[in-house]
Amino acid sequence: MSDTAPRYPYRPRADQRAPRPAQHPVIIVGAGPVGLALAIDLVLRGIPAVVLDEDDTVSVGSRSICWAKRTLEIYDRLGCAEPMMARGVTWNRGNVFHGDRLLYEFNLLPEEGHRFPAFINLQQNLAEEIFVARAETLAGDGLDLRWKNRVTNVVPADDHVRVDIDTPDGPYALRCDYLVAADGVRSTVRRVLGLDFKGRVFEDRFLISDVKMRAEFPPERRFWFDPTFHGGRSALLHRQADDVWRIDLQLGADADPELELQSERVVARLRRMLGPKIAFEVAWSSLYTFQCRRLERFRHGRVFFAGDAAHQVSPFGARGGNGGVQDADNLAWKLALVLKGAAPERLLDSYDAERIPAADENILHSTRATDFMTPKTAASAAFRDAALSLAERYPFARGFVNSGRLSRPATLDASPLNTPERDAFTPVLRPGSPAADAPIRTPQGGETSWLLRELRNGFTALCFGDDGAAASVGALANGPVPVAVKRIGPGALADPSGRAAQRYDARPGTLYLIRPDQHVAGRWRRPDADQIRSALERALALQE
């Protein structure tokens, strides 16, 4: 793959010859999926962003492959979802095997009426090419992507952060209001600030390979416990774009990395798995151990950590890449409003209040899955075997079998930005939840669209019923942080399938205040203008 990877040219900037470090509102370190999502989001919100990357190409080797429905919804807001859908492999189903027997299959998106599937698989390097292409279209709007710019030091101060950078033309320095470290697991920013991860390290080694082959397996996630081709361990097979397949093989704690990466040995293992007939080529393989851990805090004054730079999980559950993009989604609107002076600086504290519990949820699921797959004691091995041997015939036991709980968006339950609800609703879309999608029809021409497409980059009052519900938004529609009114009802958006009303547990008069990151800030059965204003102020951290 690396032979076909694009090269992005290093281009010197005027900043490098400036007598004093040039000042920028936001500098992002790392042009991976998280850094680029954040940069695109900021620029769409009118905040210029400088992205520094030490390399001049996309990531190399097997990294994230599964992009979850919520992530695709975020990418759609950023203008990247369509090329990803076109390039990626769509899947909703997973299969779990024990030995060579199918225990059960599961469908991750059992109901109709969602624009995006539960997951697509698209190898991270190809996803990054799409983000870079999108970022380049925003160059004229202030997205300044600087390749071969390696951060060597970060010096936080009270009113700015200084960043020292090395380039092919030598070193220079920049200053920014806010620095975001999206520079991955081996984050330079984390290292120079002397910050450490806390959490667990797992000893089992896994062989991870990307294999190029033409195979007739369906686009499903297949997971084996104790398959005969890899006795006593676990295996994962997953299709990516362009006939590339991801294979994870558990090797155990005492596997010898040097021995296990010898190509004959890798090929022999894969041959046992894939059978004698399939021609395949190993594009890339590596040996991993997994960590489930995070920084104690993600905000350090004017420096923020996002994605793998802030937290690490095992790959079973696709919670690394997806969790990281949700960090970016959470941070972008807050930075934009604070930089515009529309919200106080303390709004930025809610990044920790919201994303640390989300990271903990990902770490918890990832830890549990890894514990199930790699039992450490005779007792835990017995429970695992018991669950597996019961699961084929007795459905209850499938609930215990854990081959990875696949990424779900965090509900920001404990967020200080939520307005606690007093009206009676089903709990599904409670404050803190990401808004649900549903098919809708626009009033002009009756075109079919999607509800989330109507929720663009600002605050939205989503109301149901006649004009009375919308009227309570009143002057907030033209306030300093405007609230867009979207109404589902007569003369406005239509809900032909009834799914919007059902998912939002809506009745005439129901109103949801939805944040710029499409999370629910508050909801009411029939609010007055004061309730909506108060919830908006709360979501902007304007209330003490």
Added chain:
Amino acid sequence: MATLRTESNIEDPDAFYSELIELHRGLTEEQSRLVNAKLILLLANQVGDMTVLRQVLAIARESLG
């Protein structure tokens, strides 16, 4: 809140106990461990209530530190 029964609830405890012991006859240590694990998962699912299950877990570990 649901509470764990700690009074006898099986009509013929002796009969159940001997069938439980009988279940393990002729099994290796490892097989017995697997059978016990299956029993626990089946019974836990029958109980269902997490507050009761937590009481069970706590009692099972009593005096073992």
